[in-house]
Amino acid sequence: MKKILLVILIVLPFAAQLVVLPFVNRIDPIILGLPFLQFWLFLWIVLTPFCTFGIYQLQKSQGGLD
Amino acid sequence: MQQGNLTALSITICIILTVVLIGFLAGRDKATRSSVEEWSVGGRRFGGLLVWFLVGADLYTAYTFLGLxxxxYTAGSLAFFAIPYSVLxxxxSYFFLPKLWKVANHHKLTTLAxxxxxxxxxKLLSSLIAIVGVLMLIPYICLQLSGIQDTLQVAGTGFINVKVVVITSFFLVALYTFFSGIKGPTYTAIIKDVLVWAIMLFMVVSLPIMHFGGWNPMIDKIVTEAPQLLTIPTEGPKGIPWFITASFVSAxxxxxxxHAATGVFTAKSADAIRKNALYLPLYNIVLILVVFLGFIAFLVLPDGTDPRFALLALIQTSYGGIGQGLAYSTIAxxxxxxxxxxxxxxxxxxxxxxxxxxINPKVxxxxxxxxxxxxxFxxxxxxLLFGLVFPQALxxxxxxxxxxxxxxxxxIVVSLFWRNQTREATIIGLLVGLAVTFTVYSTGTSLGIYEGFWGxxxxxAAIVVLNPLFxxxxxxxxxxxxxxxxGRKSKEVDLVRKGA
Structure with missing residues (x-):
């Protein structure tokens, strides 16, 4: 279970910022004053640290860090 | 070139001189230059926050702001490739830097080579890596040089001889670096980072208000007048495949x-590096907004403005002496x-x-x-020589x-995880990668994909195929x-050693 979560947290930033780009490459809807593509990139500036933090906590709980 | 602004120029020069002075003061303790380890990586004593400032100062350069x-201004949303690039x-880095730092710390290493x-x-591999590193870094230093040169040109045309001032300021920087080592840029980095955040946010807030009456009216105007700027081109030589591969390879x-490795090796613990990997993406909040300054320049500046001066010309037309001065000093x-x-x-x-x-292994x-x-020096x-004498050659x-x-x-990285990676395959792989990159670049056969990706x-491929042979x-x-x-590898190693 934890292993699956770990893999998801690792894959997610790559998928969101590279793989799905063709689908988010659009102007509408404009959110928080940002056209959609820019909003999406902005969103992942904020979300990526959460993924990293999740991985950090998982590794810590497994005693993988020293 | 338009006449500069004397107030702006004076502020810029004052701030540069103050920072240079702090750079010297940072090294007044003789210990900062007592060994390579002290001078180049600060004796590995820097905590998380200091490393954050240092790596931030390191990577967000004048070229980042002027280039982006x-x-x-010219290619619209292609500029946003810098965002996934640096976030990723x-x-x-979270997955390999702590490990690399530990090895470097344990064996007292100061460079990747x-x-x-x-x-x-x-030693063949280490010198190859060093040659690649120096060869690629000198042009990058040149870019910084042209950054300050352009800035001083806009600020000081009619008042100063730009070349003389550029050479002087770089000489001063070389001198304080020689003197203080990494401590110099670290303390001045804090000033630079604070200025960057304050000035860039100030510009991002004030410029849309001055030119369009607010952020949302500005976005509306871009959407109606220049929508092509807001999405990644789907056709042409650089499109989405370029964007994706460029982001990934640059990451x-x-x-x-x-210079990035130097910044990392100053950390005092692997955990300081993990925390940095966590917080550094937030630095990009300012970066994504800076790209919009290029769009503002596109809408505001007259046709035919040299794109290289887009940001500087925008500052010049928008602010009075003090605003210009602070903005120029930030870029400088x-x-x-x-x-x-x-x-x-x-x-x-x-x-x-x-x-x-x-050359001289005994030194x-x-x-x-x-x-x-x-x-x-x-x-x-x-x-300086290349930048001023052969600007095109680089x-x-x-x-x-x-x-x-x-x-x-x-x-550097794969070898941290793959025990049986061999020296021979790695060296050949490196050479093949360089050769392919240069061939693809010089023959223009990248097929819409970033050159480094092919390399x-x-x-x-070369490493995987050749590794079994060695x-x-x-x-x-x-x-x-x-x-x-x-870890200590199996008994066979001991047996082989005993047998030998």
């Missing part, structure tokens, strides 16, 4: 740069301080991995420290910098770094 706005670079030498027992390459500092860290990185490679590993101690420090001198190297640097990724694929020896041989990374 000018890309946004920090994310990826040092690591490769110890990991693979190969892998970021910490392969000598963003050019001088990274330059100092880059010079430390390049000098370190030059002295340790080209001079010592290749050590005080003499090596002196040579490392002295190389600062050579590196900055070379950058364009290719600048464009290929990232694609070239990423080729050492297998030697890296060829690099990996793996027998790598399996049984060991060394301190391998033992440290993978």
């Amino acid at each position: 706005t000018s890309t946004a 670079a920090y994310f990826i 040092d690591y490769a030498r110890e990991r693979f027992d190969s 892998l390459a970021l910490f392969m740069w000598a 500092l963003a050019s001088l301080i990274p330059c100092s860290i880059m010079a430390i990185g390049a000098s370190n490679l030059f002295a340790n991995n080209i001079y010592r590993d290749l 050590k101690g005080a003499k090596l420290t002196m040579i490392t420090r002295g190389m600062v 050579v590196v900055i001198g070379l950058a 364009v290719s190297l600048q464009l290929l910098g990232v694609s070239g640097m990423v080729q050492i990724f297998p030697a 890296l694929m060829a690099n990996f 793996v027998k020896k790598a399996k049984v041989s060991t060394n301190d770094v391998k033992d440290y990374l993978f």
Whole structure:
């Protein structure tokens, strides 16, 4: 279970910022004053640290860090 | 060139001189230059916050601000490739930098090439990596140079001889770097980072209000008048495949740069580095907004403005003397301080991995420290020479910098996790990767994909195919770094050693 979560947290930033780009490459809807593509990139500036933090906590709980 | 502004010029020069002074004061304790380790990586004593400032100062340079706005001005949203690039670079770094730092700390290594030498027992590999690093870094220092040159040209036309001031300011930076080592740029980095955040946010808030009456009216105007700026082009030579591969390859390459590695090695613990990997993406909040300044320039500036000056011309037409002065000094500092860290990185490679590993293996101690420090003048001198005398000759190297640097990724990062990676395959892979990158670039056959991506694929392919040919020896041989990374290997190693 934890292993699956770990893999998801690792894959997610790559998928969101590279793989799905063709689908988010659009102007509408404009959110928080940002056209959609820019909003999406902005969103992942904020979300990526959460993924990293999740991985950090998982590794810590497994005693993988020293 | 339009006449400059005297108030702006005076503020810029005052701030530059203050920072240079602080750079000197930072090194008043003699210990800062007592050894290569002290001078180049601050004795590895920097905590999380200091490393954050240092790496931030390192990577967000004048070229970042001037280059991104000018890309946004000419190529629209392609400029946003810098966002996933740097966010992913920090994310990826979380998985290998702590490990690399531990090896470097344990074995007292100060450059990436040092690591490769110890990991693979190969001075050939370490000097190759050093040559690639220095060759790619000098053009990058040149970019910083043209950044400050452009800034002073806009600020000081009619008042000063720009070339003389540029040479003087770089000489001062070389001098304080020689004197204070990494402590110089670290303390000044804090000033630079605070200024960058304050000034960039100020511009992002005030410019839309001044020119369009607010942020939302500005977005409306871009959507109706220049919607092509807001999405990644779906046709043409650079489209989505370029955007994706450029982001990915640049992300892998970021910490392969000598100046980035220097910044990382100053950390006092692996945990300080993990925390940095966590918080550094937030630095990009300012970066994404800066790209919009390029769009503002596109709408506001008259047709025919040189894209290279997009941001500077925008500042000049929008602000009075004080605003201009603060903005110019921010860009000037963003050019001088990274330059100092880059010079430390390049000098370190030059002295340790080209001079010592290749030419004079016996050199050590005080003499090596002196040579490392002295190389600062050579590196900055070379950058000045190329930048002022042959500005065109370096364009290719600048464009290929990232694609070239990423080729050492297998030697530095993959080798942390793959015990049986062999020296021979790694060296050949590196050379194949470089050759493919240059061939693709010079023949223009990239097929809409980032050049470095082809090079890296060829690099990996060569390693995977050739590794089995040499793996027998790598399996049984060991060394301190391998033992440290993978633990003492099985009995057979001992048996082989006893037998030998």
